[in-house]
Amino acid sequence: xxxxxxxxxxxxxxxxxxxxxxxxxxxxxxxxxxxxxxxxxxxxxxxxxxxxxxxxxxxxxxxxxxxxxxxxxxxxxxxxxxxxxxxxxxxxxxxxxxxxxxxxxxxxxxxxxxxxxxxxxxxxxxxxxxxxxxxxxxxxxxxxxxxxxxxxxxxxxxxxxxxxxxxxxxxxxxxxxxxxxxxxxxxxxxxxxxxxxxxxxxxxxxxxxxxxxxxxxxxxxxxxxxxxxxxxxxxxxxxxxxxxxxxxxxxxxxxxxxxxxxxxxxxxxxxxx
Amino acid sequence: xxxxxxxxxxxxxxxxxxxxxxxxxxxxxxxxxxxxxxxxxxxxxxxxxxxxxxxxxxxxxxxxxxxxxxxxxxxxxxxxxxxxxxxxxxxxxxxxxxxxxxxxxxxxxxxxxxxxxxxxxxxxxxxxxxxxxxxxxxxxxxxxxxxxxxxxxxxxxxxxxxxxxxxxxxxxxxxxxxxxxxxxxxxxxxxxxxxxxxxxxxxxxxxxxxxxxxxxxxxxxxxxxxxxxxxxxxxxxxxxxxxxxxxxxxxxxxxxxxxxxxxxxxxxxxxxxxxxxxxxxxxxxxxxxxxxxxxxxxxxxxxxxxxxxxxxxxxxxxxxxxxxxxxxxx
Numbered sequence: 001x002x003x004x005x006x007x008x009x010x011x012x013x014x015x016x017x018x019x020x021x022x023x024x025x026x027x028x029x030x031x032x033x034x035x036x037x038x039x040x041x042x043x044x045x046x047x048x049x050x051x052x053x054x055x056x057x058x059x060x061x062x063x064x065x066x067x068x069x070x071x072x073x074x075x076x077x078x079x080x081x082x083x084x085x086x087x088x089x090x091x092x093x094x095x096x097x098x099x100x101x102x103x104x105x106x107x108x109x110x111x112x113x114x115x116x117x118x119x120x121x122x123x124x125x126x127x128x129x130x131x132x133x134x135x136x137x138x139x140x141x142x143x144x145x146x147x148x149x150x151x152x153x154x155x156x157x158x159x160x161x162x163x164x165x166x167x168x169x170x171x172x173x174x175x176x177x178x179x180x181x182x183x184x185x186x187x188x189x190x191x192x193x194x195x196x197x198x199x200x201x202x203x204x205x206x207x208x209x210x211x212x213x214x215x216x217x218x219x220x221x222x223x224x225x226x227x228x229x230x231x232x233x234x235x236x237x238x239x240x241x242x243x244x245x246x247x248x249x250x251x252x253x254x255x256x257x258x259x260x261x262x263x264x265x266x267x268x269x270x271x272x273x
Numbered sequence: 274x275x276x277x278x279x280x281x282x283x284x285x286x287x288x289x290x291x292x293x294x295x296x297x298x299x300x301x302x303x304x305x306x307x308x309x310x311x312x313x314x315x316x317x318x319x320x321x322x323x324x325x326x327x328x329x330x331x332x333x334x335x336x337x338x339x340x341x342x343x344x345x346x347x348x349x350x351x352x353x354x355x356x357x358x359x360x361x362x363x364x365x366x367x368x369x370x371x372x373x374x375x376x377x378x379x380x381x382x383x384x385x386x387x388x389x390x391x392x393x394x395x396x397x398x399x400x401x402x403x404x405x406x407x408x409x410x411x412x413x414x415x416x417x418x419x420x421x422x423x424x425x426x427x428x429x430x431x432x433x434x435x436x437x438x439x440x441x442x443x444x445x446x447x448x449x450x451x452x453x454x455x456x457x458x459x460x461x462x463x464x465x466x467x468x469x470x471x472x473x474x475x476x477x478x479x480x481x482x483x484x485x486x487x488x489x490x491x492x493x494x495x496x497x498x499x500x501x502x503x504x505x506x507x508x509x510x511x512x513x514x515x516x517x518x519x520x521x522x523x524x525x526x527x528x529x530x531x532x533x534x535x536x537x538x539x540x541x542x543x544x545x546x547x548x549x550x551x552x553x554x555x556x557x558x559x560x561x562x563x564x565x566x567x568x569x570x571x572x573x574x575x576x577x578x579x580x581x582x583x584x585x586x587x588x589x590x591x592x593x594x595x596x597x598x599x600x601x602x603x
Contacts (some may be wrong), residue, residue, distance in 0.1 A: 079502070088398040090497065103276065104490060107502070
């Protein structure tokens with residue numbers, strides 16, 4: 001890899017005021033055009049790590065850099081034009097349409113009083129098309145299903161035209177078709193040299209949607225590397241408990257992790273139908 | 274796709290301004306004595322009619338427009354910064370603080386309406402400062418909407434208890450005076466009041482209007498707004514300051530007129546959509562027109578008796594608000 005990473009975390013420590021450390025020395029680098037999945041047990045600090053990368057939280061110790069520059073040196077507005085963050089859920093009490101939500105992603109490029117130009121509109125509509133949500137443009141955002149809302153949230157982030165896209169659990173609640181569609185979208189974005197990091201609980205999806213996986217546990221990065229190297233039987237059993245089973249999928253050779261392997265089928269007791 | 278273009282903005286603002294202008298021009302024509310702004314302007318009116326129109330009804334309509342518009346614009350902005358469509362300019366205790374200060378002034382023998390108004394204005398500002406301080410208790414760096422709301426509700430209760438206490442130890446005629454003030458009314462004002470409140474209102478409204486684009490982001494999602502470069506804390510502080518000044522001035526002049534600041538933002542959101550860049554100016558213009566209309570009805574429906582306009586906005590506003598609650602989408 002040449003040149004500095006798009007986003008780099010260097011020995012980052014973080015804890016909420018008066019609270020214990022949530023992250024205890026996390027270091028990782030996210031290169032342009034790469035896709036990193038951040039996985040790990042509940043409470044491992046995944047979403048916190050993503051917020052730190054987005055500049056939403058300030059580390060207690062360590063540094064977050066954007067193309068080699070410490071992000072606290074970057075003006076907030078400038079950072080917003082380069083780094084887009086997508087929360088797990090957007091719940092607004094106000095009746096914004098899908099089109100308006102997508103257009104709001106243009107805010108960092110507009111300034112507070114500007115009206116969106118035809119170009120801004122084209123970018124927002126393009127972002128909606130990118131995630132297959134252009135037909136929803138006139139619907140009320142609040143009336144969409146969870147999966148549709150998530151796609152629109154991603155479109156709104158894409159309208160920011162970021163170099164770095166940070167997604168907090170973008171696949172939770174998505175059906176298989178929507179997961180596949182999202183995987184394709186991320187692949188296209190990576191091909192456009194956008195650096196992508198996503199938090200997910202779905203290890204199997206992580207292994208296929210990303211080229212690297214960071215496994216977080218108790219505020220530390222346990223392992224970071226290619227899915228085959230990181231998602232091993234021994235490591236996952238240690239993090240998630242002994243019932244976890246890791247095998248290799250015959251189609252793609254990538255690891256498949258199961259929460260538990262079913263015990264050998266027994267005949268139903270007591271008959272019945 | 275619904276998009277706010279400069280053209281759409283200009284059209285909506287022009288139509289809204291025309292509605293307000295129409296209300297202002299027509300309002301002086303209603304009342305127990307036949308009079309008309311047109312006759313006065315054409316120079317065909319008698320001295321009595323000139324006095325009624327130019328010294329009484331027209332300044333009253335202007336004040337109604339300013340107070341109603343300001344309350345509606347402030348209500349819109351409060352709903353935005355709290356990301357809560359049930360907020361209004363008084364949610365953070367401004368009206369109760371103003372009332373307490375006004376009642377204290379009356380009890381201490383404030384001889385003129387001016388002193389009461391000044392006290393009310395000071396009370397509103399003090400309430401805003403107190404809410405800001407209370408919501409930051411516990412060394413929390415983040416200023417959450419819940420913190421602000423809780424502080425506002427607490428302050429409202431404390432100030433209301435203070436008002437009751439003072440009324441309990443007051444003479445009946447004093448109590449009547451106090452209650453009459455708290456109903457809100459535009460009866461005893463002239464151009465001097467307008468001249469006094471305008472220099473406070475206008476900067477407050479400009480301050481709020483300048484936050485409109487940021488209010489959209491906060492109304493969608495506070496954390497997302499921050500990730501897009503909005504300094505949410507600063508916007509909250511600026512809007513709260515603008516609301517304190519604007520609402521304080523409106524309440525000082527017209528008393529704590531209710532419901533305008535709650536209903537008009539809702540109605541406008543139905544009509545022009547939730548984009549604050551259009552919503553704030555429309556709410557100002559239609560809020561003004563609404564209060565001019567309410568006041569005209571209030572002073573004519575039982576003429577020559579003048580029902581306090583605050584009673585009327587609530588009587589009209591209550592059922593309207595219930596209707597909105599019953600038909601709300603999503």
